[in-house]
Amino acid sequence: MSVFRNLCAALVSVFVVLSAAPLTAQDATAPIQQLLQVHGDIIAKSSRRTIGPAIDALADSGLPEAQTVLERWQAKEMWQNEDTGLFVFAEEIDRRTIRTFDVASGADLGTVPDDGFKQLKPNSGIRGMIGAALVRFQLNDPNPVARHAALNAIERDADASHLGALRAVRDTEADPELRVRIDRLERLLTIQFAEADAERIAAIESFADDLGVDVRAALNPLVVTAVDVATVLPDDPDVVGQIVPGSDDLSTASAYDLLVSKGFAVGRISRDAQKAALIANIDGDQVAGIKVASLDSETARDLAYAALAAQGSVEPAATDADVDAALAAHVFFERYRSTAPAVAIAAQAVLTGIENKVAVNQTIDLGLDALSLASIYFLAAIGLAITFGVMGVINMAHGEFIMMGAYTGYVVQLFIPDYTVSIIVAIPLAFAVTFGAGVAMERTVIRWLYHRPLETLLATFGISIALQQLAKNIFGTQARPLTAPGWLDGSLAFNDIVSISYIRIAIFVLALLFLALFWVVMNRTRLGLEVRAVTQNPRMAASMGINPDKINMLTFGFGSGIAGIAGVAIGLYAKVTSEMGSDYIVQSFMTVVVGGVGNIWGTLLGATMVGTLQKGIEWLNPSNTLAAQTYMILFIILFIQFRPKGIIALKGRAAEA
Incomplete structure (x- = not known):
C-alpha cells in the first residue's frame, strides 16, 4: 500500500514539473529582448532618476513591439527572470503561479511558479514618464x-x-x-x-x-530677470534697464545686500550687535582710545567701532555713510537670466503686445458683462417703471412678481419635460399669472391708497413678506431648478478672454423685444394713448371719456405681467427661491429713479448706467461685492442730488409726484 502511495506521489510530482515547464521556448535573440537586456540593470532598479534613457531607447527604437512593452510595463505586467535576466509578460494565476508570454511574439511560454521571477512595479513617476513616451505612438x-x-x-x-x-x-x-x-x-x-x-x-x-x-x-x-550691479551700466544685450535703489523694484537694503554678496562692500552690523562689540572691548574708561562717556550718539559709536575694526579687534562693518557712498558709486540693473538675450527680447516684445491686447479685450469683456447685467436689470425694472411712472405707486412687492414668474416656469417644466417647449409655454403663462395677481392686488389694496405713498409702501411691503411665506409653504425653502434648453448651454467665445453665455444673450434679446413691444403698445395702440393721457393729465383724460381707474388697473397688471416674464428669464441662470425677488428690488428702483420715472428710454439708460457702474466697481474691488454695492448706492444717491428727476425727466403727474 505504501509502495502505491509513493508511486502516486511521484507521478503527481512529475505532472507538476511538466505543467510548470515552458510550453514554448523564449526567443532571447529578438531585437526587443536584446534592447531590454542592454538597459536591463536600470530597468530592474526602476529609479526615476536613471530610467529615462531606457524609456527613450524603447520609444525611439522603431520596433513594432516597443509600444506593447511600454504599455505592459506601465501596467505592471512585465517580469524579469532572475536566473537568465530575460524579460517576459506575465499574468498572475494565483499568489504563487504566473502565466508568462514572450515580449517579442506574445507567445504563451507556459505557467510557472513566480519564485524565480521579479515583477517590475514602476512608481507613479516612472509610469508618468512611460505615459509621455507612449504619446509618440498615440x-x-x-x-x-x-x-x-x-x-x-x-x-x-x-x-x-x-x-x-x-x-x-x-x-x-x-x-x-x-x-x-x-x-x-x-x-x-x-x-x-x-x-x-x-x-x-x-x-x-x-x-x-x-x-x-x-x-x-x-x-x-x-x-525672467535678475538684479545685477556694476560700477557703470554695461552695454550687454541682455541688460533690460537700470533700477534705482529705494524704488518699488529694489529696496535700499536689498541693493546693499547685493553689493556685499558681490564683494563690493562690507556687511552692515545691527545696532545691538555693535553695542555688544563696543562693550566687549571696553578698556578702562575707553574703547579704542575713545572715552566711553562720549559714545552718546550713533555717529560716535560708528567711529569707535571703525577704530576697533582698524585694530583688528572686530570685523569691519559699514556705517550709514558707507552704505550711502557705496550705493551712489554703483549702478543697479536687471538682466535676462533664463535664456539667450535675443530670445528674451523677442519674447518681451510679443508679451508686451499681448498684454496690451489683453487689456483691450478685458475692457470689451467687462463691457459685455455690464451690458448683460444691464439687460437683466432692465427686464426686472421695466414693469416697475410702468407702475411707478403711471401711477406713482411704490410697489415693494414687485420682486415677488418676478419670483412668481420664475416659479411658474418651474411648474411648467414639471409637466412639460421638453425644455424648449416648456419655456415657450412658460413665458405667456407667467405673464397671465402675474397679470392676474397684479390686477387683484390693485383692486384690493392699491386703489384705496392712491396719493398716500407711505401707506402704499408699507402695504406692498407686507404683501411682499406674505408672498414670500406663501412661496415657502408651497415650494419649500430649497432652490428649485428652472432649466434652460440645451441650445442655450455654453458661451459664445470670441477669444480666450472675451465670451458671453448664450443664456445672457437670450436675455439681452428678450430685453430688446420687450423694449420694442413696450414702444409699440405705448405709441401705436389705443391703450398706450390712454395710458400716456392719464400719465400727463388724469383729470383732462377723464374729461375726454377715458376711465383713469380702469387704466390704472390695466397698467398695474401689465407691469406685473412683464415682471413675471422677467422672472422666467432671470430664473434660467439664477436660483429660484422665495427670496429671489429681493435680490432685484433695490436695483430695479435705482434703475427707474436714475433713468427717469415713467420713461422707458430713461429706464433703459438707467439700467445701462447701474449695470456698468456695478461691474466697474466690482472690477476695482473684486474681493468684496458687498462693498461694491454700497459704493454703487452712494454714487446713485449723489447722482440724484444733482439730477433728482433722473436722466430723462418726465412731464406730468409722475414728474410732480
Whole structure:
C-alpha cells in the first residue's frame, strides 16, 4: 500500500514539473529582448532618476513591439527572470503561479511558479514618464480619439522628446482640427525646447496676435530677470534697464545686500550687535582710545567701532555713510537670466503686445458683462417703471412678481419635460399669472391708497413678506431648478478672454423685444394713448371719456405681467427661491429713479448706467461685492442730488409726484 502511495506521489510530482515547464521556448535573440537586456540593470532598479534613457531607447527604437512593452510595463505586467535576466509578460494565476508570454511574439511560454521571477512595479513617476513616451505612438494611432488624447497628454506634461514627435506627424495629419492643434503645440514646444535661437524666435513671433493663456505661460519664463550691479551700466544685450535703489523694484537694503554678496562692500552690523562689540572691548574708561562717556550718539559709536575694526579687534562693518557712498558709486540693473538675450527680447516684445491686447479685450469683456447685467436689470425694472411712472405707486412687492414668474416656469417644466417647449409655454403663462395677481392686488389694496405713498409702501411691503411665506409653504425653502434648453448651454467665445453665455444673450434679446413691444403698445395702440393721457393729465383724460381707474388697473397688471416674464428669464441662470425677488428690488428702483420715472428710454439708460457702474466697481474691488454695492448706492444717491428727476425727466403727474 505504501509502495502505491509513493508511486502516486511521484507521478503527481512529475505532472507538476511538466505543467510548470515552458510550453514554448523564449526567443532571447529578438531585437526587443536584446534592447531590454542592454538597459536591463536600470530597468530592474526602476529609479526615476536613471530610467529615462531606457524609456527613450524603447520609444525611439522603431520596433513594432516597443509600444506593447511600454504599455505592459506601465501596467505592471512585465517580469524579469532572475536566473537568465530575460524579460517576459506575465499574468498572475494565483499568489504563487504566473502565466508568462514572450515580449517579442506574445507567445504563451507556459505557467510557472513566480519564485524565480521579479515583477517590475514602476512608481507613479516612472509610469508618468512611460505615459509621455507612449504619446509618440498615440500620435500615429489611426483612431482620432487616441490622437486627441495624445495631444491632451502633451499639453499637460510636455518634454523635449515630444517636439520631434509632433514635427513628424504635423504634415501627415489628415484631420484639420488635429492639424491645427499639432501646429500650435509644435510652436509652443519649439519655444521651450528648440536648440536654435532662430527657431525659437520665429515661433515666439508667430504668437504675436494670440491671447491664449498657454502662450503667456510659455513666454513668461523667458523674460525672467535678475538684479545685477556694476560700477557703470554695461552695454550687454541682455541688460533690460537700470533700477534705482529705494524704488518699488529694489529696496535700499536689498541693493546693499547685493553689493556685499558681490564683494563690493562690507556687511552692515545691527545696532545691538555693535553695542555688544563696543562693550566687549571696553578698556578702562575707553574703547579704542575713545572715552566711553562720549559714545552718546550713533555717529560716535560708528567711529569707535571703525577704530576697533582698524585694530583688528572686530570685523569691519559699514556705517550709514558707507552704505550711502557705496550705493551712489554703483549702478543697479536687471538682466535676462533664463535664456539667450535675443530670445528674451523677442519674447518681451510679443508679451508686451499681448498684454496690451489683453487689456483691450478685458475692457470689451467687462463691457459685455455690464451690458448683460444691464439687460437683466432692465427686464426686472421695466414693469416697475410702468407702475411707478403711471401711477406713482411704490410697489415693494414687485420682486415677488418676478419670483412668481420664475416659479411658474418651474411648474411648467414639471409637466412639460421638453425644455424648449416648456419655456415657450412658460413665458405667456407667467405673464397671465402675474397679470392676474397684479390686477387683484390693485383692486384690493392699491386703489384705496392712491396719493398716500407711505401707506402704499408699507402695504406692498407686507404683501411682499406674505408672498414670500406663501412661496415657502408651497415650494419649500430649497432652490428649485428652472432649466434652460440645451441650445442655450455654453458661451459664445470670441477669444480666450472675451465670451458671453448664450443664456445672457437670450436675455439681452428678450430685453430688446420687450423694449420694442413696450414702444409699440405705448405709441401705436389705443391703450398706450390712454395710458400716456392719464400719465400727463388724469383729470383732462377723464374729461375726454377715458376711465383713469380702469387704466390704472390695466397698467398695474401689465407691469406685473412683464415682471413675471422677467422672472422666467432671470430664473434660467439664477436660483429660484422665495427670496429671489429681493435680490432685484433695490436695483430695479435705482434703475427707474436714475433713468427717469415713467420713461422707458430713461429706464433703459438707467439700467445701462447701474449695470456698468456695478461691474466697474466690482472690477476695482473684486474681493468684496458687498462693498461694491454700497459704493454703487452712494454714487446713485449723489447722482440724484444733482439730477433728482433722473436722466430723462418726465412731464406730468409722475414728474410732480
